[in-house]
């Protein structure tokens with residue numbers, strides 16, 4: 157059954173998934189549960205419901221239902237910008253002279269510029285359904301804050317964003333997009349929260365970190381009537397929502413009788429890769445098919461390739477539940493010269509467990525090599541990729557070049573998570589040849605890991 161493959165493989169609206177796929181249901185060994193930081197017992201639904209919306213807390217704990225219905229209102233919102241195209245990268249293949257067939261799933265076709273809207277709209281929907289007034293969150297590079305602002309304005313919810321101070325200063329336009337959608341944006345660490353004041357006193361002049369912004373957002377959510385905290389990555393509920401990426405990809409490939417050999421995704425907290433690979437990993441777990449799956453992370457923040465698989469704090473203030481994950485330690489802050497996102501110290505517990513079971517591989521890449529791939533891709537494929545996405549591009553190109561040597565016509569699928577218009581300082585550094593690579597030493601990582609909780 158060989159049809160000519162078009163440049164863009166679209167699904168029809170009626171072919172879009174009506175259910176998310178929960179890969180945990182097919183895992184024999186489940187991801188380790190979140191633990192209460194005080195008692196070290198698994199977090200209960202009631203405990204989680206104090207922080208998250210009730211239905212999202214249920215999804216967080218659900219590792220038995222393989223399919224969870226996507227509510228109609230969310231499906232209708234998805235229809236505005238989905239299905240996202242699966243593109244055959246004919247132009248890149250030609251430029252590389254590779255016999256490999258390269259496909260990318262492009263999630264940058266919405267104003268937030270990334271896949272994050274897929275989960276933001278779901279989280280805002282459940283908050284609204286519960287009758288909440290608003291939500292709080294953190295944002296690093298700004299994509300998540302933007303996506304959540306869009307979702308909250310759609311459902312008329314208040315949205316308070318704590319934005320890592322250095323991004324707040326470096327990305328004023330991201331901030332303005334969020335404000336345009338009605339969100340309030342506060343640079344973190346701020347003087348508005350106990351944890352923010354404490355961190356400012358301890359580290360005067362600090363430009364903040366994701367871990368610190370999370371602590372602030374959680375503190376405000378749990379101490380304000382009618383508010384809950386929402387998170388854009390790492391959590392199992394977020395991977396569940398992002399499974400829409402993988403389900404669409406699989407449906408589009410199936411439509412043309414294409415069997416992927418390799419699936420590649422960048423990994424920050426693990427949500428886009430987790431979502432992209434879920435239905436494929438599901439087939440592997442059920443013994444139906446086999447794929448080579450590769451997570452790509454920055455060499456400057458290498459949680460899978462150099463971290464430890466242990467329980468750790470999710471935030472600097474240690475107010476969140478403990479999660480078992482590949483981690484560099486909650487105090488780990490990537491070097492200031494690290495340009496892109498993907499700077500979280502830990503990794504989704506689902507991705508961590510699958511990696512530990514050797515169902516997937518991980519690779520780390522240096523940022524100058526990432527921007528080289530970004531530039532090469534932009535020049536032939538007509539999309540300016542986000543630096544995060546470009547980690548996946550780097551490895552897709554490397555694999556396609558290997559195929560050139562071996563003559564194999566592998567089907568390589570990668571996630572192109574977003575666009576890079578707000579990352580022009582990073583592109584400028586690359587174009588001016590001022591970009592450098594920083595790889596943490598073993599001693600630095602060991603010192604940070606020494607501070608993970610022992611029990």
Ligand SMILES: *Cc1c(COP(=O)(O)O)cnc(C)c1O
Pocket residue numbers: 269270271272299300388389390422423424425426427428429497498542544545573574575
């Ligand atoms: C947030 C983000 C990522 C990384 O987050 P994951 O949870 O690992 O998917 C990757 N690409 C873009 C464009 C992002 O905005």
